[in-house]
Amino acid sequence: MSAKIPLAGVIGAPVAHSKSPALHGYWLNRYGLKGHYVPLHVEQIDLEQVLKTLPKMGFVGANVTIPHKESVLALADIVTDRAALIGAANTLIFRPDGKLYADNTDGYGFVENLRSNADWDPKSGPAAVLGAGGAARAVIASLLEVGVPEIRLANRTRARADALRAEFGTKISVVEWVNANEMLKGATTVVNTTSLGMEGQPELKISFEHLSPDAVVTDIVYTPLHTDFLVRAADKGCQIVDGLGMLLYQAAPGFERWFDQRPEIDEATRAHILSL
């Protein structure tokens, strides 16, 4: 009897825009693996039933995207510490024992992207984080995990930043959105987690007068690859890291678990995604 072909996919609504099928498909092809990865458009009302049905259909796991990243936690049997801390999951494993395992690799992807693409020491100074949405939660949790001494946080809606400080602790200080440029003084890690600068969105118009050339500056936006924010930081002499790497690195742990192959993240992988 031949072994079952492992299936995986990305669960969301909408999912048509997701680059995950192209990325996992690329890796499956590159390594000559038997397996398929498909987009799965699932509405909230159907999520629980779909999660029960997929393993019976040969699915070994899935990625989860908007709007299910938070609600899937309540349906999981096992939630990793980092998923619980972030309050969301992006990677599921349908275990052979029938248990649903939920993990979050967004923070891992964020940190690996910086480690792999910059000479970055998170302990070298404060981090400045712009934005306090879902992406900021993963960024903040992972920055604290790798030992940043201090996080300065600014968000247009101050209450969301205050809530993150209350939750994640005293290493976080909240700065008014209009004064965000001041929190760049002495910061050695600078992160845009807002959607500003994304194609079709306004630019992130923060002044860089206090930005040190020693800072590593990164953006979670990757369309365009080089946002105005990154271009201006490069002009200041900073190391810049684009957001595409975060997408690639957060995908790798799931791929390895489902298809039993560690995927390489290199120029060829980047070029494939950028060619789409």
Ligand code: ATR
């Ligand atoms: P994600 O999961 O991608 O973080 P989100 O939770 O909707 O998405 O968060 C979007 C982030 O971009 C928030 O920090 C948001 O600021 P608010 O909390 O004030 O909404 C920020 N953002 C989006 N549009 C913005 C704008 N025009 N000006 C300033 N911040 C903006």
